[in-house]
Amino acid sequence: MMQQLSPKRRIVLFNGPPGCGKDEAALVLQRHLNFVHLKFADPVKDIACSLHGVTRDWFDSRYTRELKDQPMDELAGFSPREALWDVAEVMMKPIFGGGVFGYLLCDRIERDHPTEDIVISDLGFIKEARAINGRFLDSSIVLVVQVEREGCRFTPKTDTRRYVFSKARTVNLTNDCENVNEWRSKVMSFITHWCNTDNIKGT
Numbered sequence: 001m002m003q004q005l006s007p008k009r010r011i012v013l014f015n016g017p018p019g020c021g022k023d024e025a026a027l028v029l030q031r032h033l034n035f036v037h038l039k040f041a042d043p044v045k046d047i048a049c050s051l052h053g054v055t056r057d058w059f060d061s062r063y064t065r066e067l068k069d070q071p072m073d074e075l076a077g078f079s080p081r082e083a084l085w086d087v088a089e090v091m092m093k094p095i096f097g098g099g100v101f102g103y104l105l106c107d108r109i110e111r112d113h114p115t116e117d118i119v120i121s122d123l124g125f126i127k128e129a130r131a132i133n134g135r136f137l138d139s140s141i142v143l144v145v146q147v148e149r150e151g152c153r154f155t156p157k158t159d160t161r162r163y164v165f166s167k168a169r170t171v172n173l174t175n176d177c178e179n180v181n182e183w184r185s186k187v188m189s190f191i192t193h194w195c196n197t198d199n200i201k202g203t
Contacts, residue, residue: 009115009140010035010195011132015123015164016147017154021175025147025187026121032188035119040128041084043104047092048083052076102131110135124161133167142168143194149175 012029014022029035049059052075059080062068068080075083092100102125109118123129123144136142146163154162173190177183 099127
């Protein structure tokens with residue numbers, strides 16, 4: 001059964017290292033609180049798919065822990081991870097700036113989801129947060145949830161993402177759960193509580 005929160009739009013961004021449970025947390029909000037689940041990587045994937053002539057379903061089915069570092073003929077010899085890096089770091093950011101994918105996602109939110117609650121599960125760069133804050137902070141409740149989990153860390157040599165601190169409200173959530181169902185329950189309780197406090201409502 002869907003639970004209804006305050007009618008004011010909310011944008012929740014999960015921020016944390018790979019494997020900490022961000023995507024699963026976002027799915028909880030999508031399935032049970034009627035949030036729309038988006039990613040900053042969505043525009044990057046869409047551009048990569050257009051360049052290489054593959055569908056998004058094809059790409060997503062290969063962007064897994066097992067396959068995303070495997071070179072593929074359909075991607076001109078790139079692995080899925082390399083194809084995204086090529087689009088982001090070689091083609092787009094040098095021309096349009098480091099915040100380009102944040103702005104593209106903001107455009108999509110305004111175009112396709114102008115009033116819906118949004119959850120974004122892959123915040124990792126300050127310029128992404130600045131794009132969201134600049135577009136929505138005055139009109140929406142923006143909440144950054146920094147997820148921590150033992151054994152999960154950012155690896156600077158291969159991943160430049162990190163914990164992000166911006167003008168948006170920021171809270172910490174530790175994934176110390178023994179299984180995924182326990183994590184889902186913890187996320188549900190945490191987000192429902194925070195979304196219904198005066199601190200998050202901004203009243």
